[in-house]
Amino acid sequence: MSPTVQIEGDVGRVVLSGQFDFSAHREFRQVCETLIADPVVKEVLVDFQNVNYLDSSALGMLLLLKEKIGAVNKNLALVNCRDTVRQVLEIACFGKIFTIR
Amino acid sequence: MRILVVDDTEAVLLLISRFVEALGHVAIPARDGGEAIRIWREIRPDLVLMDMMMPVVSGAEAAATIKAEAGETWVPIVFVTGIGEESRLAEAIEQGADDYINKPVNLRVLEAKLKAFQRTLALNRKVREQSAKLADYYARAEEEKRVVQHLMEQMVNAERLSDAQLEYWLSPAESLSGDMIAAARTPGQVLHLMLADGIGHGLTAALNVLPLTQPFYSMTEKGYAIPDILVEMSKKVRQVLPIGRFVAVVLIAIDEANGCIEVWNGGMPTVLVVDDAGEVCHRWASRHLPLGITETHDVETVTERFYFDSPGTVVAYSDGLIEARSADGHSFGLPRLQQLLKVSARRRLAGVQAELDAHLVDTAHHDDISLVLGHFGARLRGVAAEEGRHLSPAVLSALLKVGEPAWQYALQLGAAELKYLNTVPFMMSFINEIRVLVPHQSDVFLILTELFTNALDHGLLRLDASQKQAPGGRERYLAARTRGLEQLESGRIDIELTGLRSGGQNVLKIHVCDTGPGFDWRAGVTATDVAHVQGTGLALVRALSSALIFRDPGNDVVAYYLLDTPPA
Numbered sequence: 001m002s003p004t005v006q007i008e009g010d011v012g013r014v015v016l017s018g019q020f021d022f023s024a025h026r027e028f029r030q031v032c033e034t035l036i037a038d039p040v041v042k043e044v045l046v047d048f049q050n051v052n053y054l055d056s057s058a059l060g061m062l063l064l065l066k067e068k069i070g071a072v073n074k075n076l077a078l079v080n081c082r083d084t085v086r087q088v089l090e091i092a093c094f095g096k097i098f099t100i101r
Numbered sequence: 102m103r104i105l106v107v108d109d110t111e112a113v114l115l116l117i118s119r120f121v122e123a124l125g126h127v128a129i130p131a132r133d134g135g136e137a138i139r140i141w142r143e144i145r146p147d148l149v150l151m152d153m154m155m156p157v158v159s160g161a162e163a164a165a166t167i168k169a170e171a172g173e174t175w176v177p178i179v180f181v182t183g184i185g186e187e188s189r190l191a192e193a194i195e196q197g198a199d200d201y202i203n204k205p206v207n208l209r210v211l212e213a214k215l216k217a218f219q220r221t222l223a224l225n226r227k228v229r230e231q232s233a234k235l236a237d238y239y240a241r242a243e244e245e246k247r248v249v250q251h252l253m254e255q256m257v258n259a260e261r262l263s264d265a266q267l268e269y270w271l272s273p274a275e276s277l278s279g280d281m282i283a284a285a286r287t288p289g290q291v292l293h294l295m296l297a298d299g300i301g302h303g304l305t306a307a308l309n310v311l312p313l314t315q316p317f318y319s320m321t322e323k324g325y326a327i328p329d330i331l332v333e334m335s336k337k338v339r340q341v342l343p344i345g346r347f348v349a350v351v352l353i354a355i356d357e358a359n360g361c362i363e364v365w366n367g368g369m370p371t372v373l374v375v376d377d378a379g380e381v382c383h384r385w386a387s388r389h390l391p392l393g394i395t396e397t398h399d400v401e402t403v404t405e406r407f408y409f410d411s412p413g414t415v416v417a418y419s420d421g422l423i424e425a426r427s428a429d430g431h432s433f434g435l436p437r438l439q440q441l442l443k444v445s446a447r448r449r450l451a452g453v454q455a456e457l458d459a460h461l462v463d464t465a466h467h468d469d470i471s472l473v474l475g476h477f478g479a480r481l482r483g484v485a486a487e488e489g490r491h492l493s494p495a496v497l498s499a500l501l502k503v504g505e506p507a508w509q510y511a512l513q514l515g516a517a518e519l520k521y522l523n524t525v526p527f528m529m530s531f532i533n534e535i536r537v538l539v540p541h542q543s544d545v546f547l548i549l550t551e552l553f554t555n556a557l558d559h560g561l562l563r564l565d566a567s568q569k570q571a572p573g574g575r576e577r578y579l580a581a582r583t584r585g586l587e588q589l590e591s592g593r594i595d596i597e598l599t600g601l602r603s604g605g606q607n608v609l610k611i612h613v614c615d616t617g618p619g620f621d622w623r624a625g626v627t628a629t630d631v632a633h634v635q636g637t638g639l640a641l642v643r644a645l646s647s648a649l650i651f652r653d654p655g656n657d658v659v660a661y662y663l664l665d666t667p668p669a
């Protein structure tokens with residue numbers, strides 16, 4: 001699990017892969033911090049296209065990210081959530097506080 | 102470095118010692134192997150430079166002794182050897198010597214070797230320090246874990262989990278569990294169950310779920326309902342946990358007396374109700390965010406109800422169960438769990454355990470696994486059939502004349518307070534403090550609840566109890582009640598608890614009076630099925646109390662309860 005970053009215009013995309021759990025903690029945080037600090041980026045997308053599993057600590061990381069992004073007035077969306085990922089997000093009712101596309 | 106220099110030739114000893122000192126080290130001279138051992142024992146130098154061929158004790162023997170006694174500490178031993186000593190040198194190195202230098206000693210080479218050993222010694226010391234530190238950390242972590250484990254056990258209160266209506270199974274992924282199961286009963290005997298899952302597993306997860314226990318137990322004991330308990334839990338979690346930490350939780354209330362199960366599910370897998378045959382007849386999917394994410398006033402505390410008229414089981418579990426993966430990567434899955442429930446009620450838990458063991462074989466599960474089964478309906482309470490313990494007319498008339506109460510607790514509530522006050526639980530904290538009442542909490546709670554509900558619902562809000570009988574009627578009734586309470590502008594309810602003593606008996610007098618128009622209580626007295634006339638509760642009150650006296654126009658009621666006999 002090594003997150004990669006793509007920047008297109010004012011949209012920064014964090015592409016995750018494999019298992020998204022606590023082991024991804026440090027890298028995920030670093031990647032997100034660069035996007036938060038980048039003045040060009042107005043919206044951050046977390047892309048779950050290649051994620052096949054995420055656990056509750058991953059949900060915690062998303063909450064932290066939401067908090068930080070809210071503090072700098074940028075937008076956040078979770079995109080390409082399929083199968084298991086969608087299921088986990090639904091059980092946690094994250095649709096109530098996140099934009100999921 | 103402090104260097105022990107050993108040689109039986111005075112000239113060589115002097116030469117090497119001077120040179121070592123010139124390099125900034127401390128030289129400690131010895132003239133044979135025996136002396137070398139003695140000095141080593143006393144001073145513990147950092148390195149030994151030693152001749153092979155010496156009288157008394159040879160270099161090789163001294164080296165073996167020093168190495169053996171040094172144990173874990175590494176003391177480099179360098180032999181200074183003459184030509185022709187190669188075979189003995191090989192032996193000595195095999196026994197633990199570290200290096201050698203040929204005679205005549207090339208001082209440039211010796212300097213280089215000492216530098217190399219100094220570097221290695223520093224490295225060696227660092228490793229030893231770190232491993233000591235690591236061992237220390239480990240010991241401390243283990244101790245902390247032990248303390249937390251003890252704390253958890255105390256706070257989770259395993260005693261109360263041994264409820265006849267409840268079966269459960271909890272298998273932590275590590276020594277501490279981030280899943281928590283708790284159970285307690287309200288004074289009215291409603292069984293409250295909680296299943297919570299903190300983020301991750303191990304110590305931090307366990308710490309996440311701990312704040313839930315205190316509000317759960319203390320509020321359940323006072324008779325608070327699930328929504329009130331949730332608000333307190335949310336406050337506790339918000340107060341204690343940092344951002345990014347949350348607790349998924351499901352709260353279940355099984356009310357046997359009213360045939361109702363109430364559930365609030367925030368972030369836990371779907372809770373199921375299965376009937377006697379194990380067929381799923383109701384589901385509660387997660388409808389809310391886990392606790393700790395939103396502000397407490399944003400938490401929707403609305404529960405969803407299910408009414409039962411036949412026995413069955415409520416099934417709650419953590420995601421660790423259905424996601425438990427076998428060695429070949431297959432998860433246990435919900436369909437399999439549902440299949441396993443299709444056996445008789447008391448064989449369900451063992452069946453799931455056995456199947457999961459077979460599924461995992463020897464693979465360790467990576468998340469905490471928990472399963473809770475709450476059985477209901479086995480002893481549907483026959484309210485009408487219950488025997489009351491009635492007072493003799495003589496005792497009753499004596500009670501009516503008693504002037505001096507032993508104690509009294511009175512409460513007068515207007516419309517404004519009735520809107521928000523949770524009256525009966527509020528009064529229960531008083532009742533729990535009065536010694537003579539403690540063994541009768543449950544009965545007193547029921548009588549008080551029924552009389553108060555009667556005064557509020559029918560006296561002030563004028564709700565029609567008979568509508569509860571229609572399909573979906575109970576939900577409509579509760580909605581009408583909420584609406585009525587919001588719009589309530591006038592009216593009052595007076596409640597008075599009095600401790601009396603008459604004819605050698607302790608009696609509790611409960612007096613409830615409202616400003617509503619009253620009702621035809623005589624019809625209720627003569628009808629065998631009083632429930633249909635005036636709410637489900639009056640028959641229950643009549644059965645529990647020793648005497649029930651209405652005053653016209655029926656908005657004033659007194660119940661007498663005998664405190665000296667053990668509770669029913």
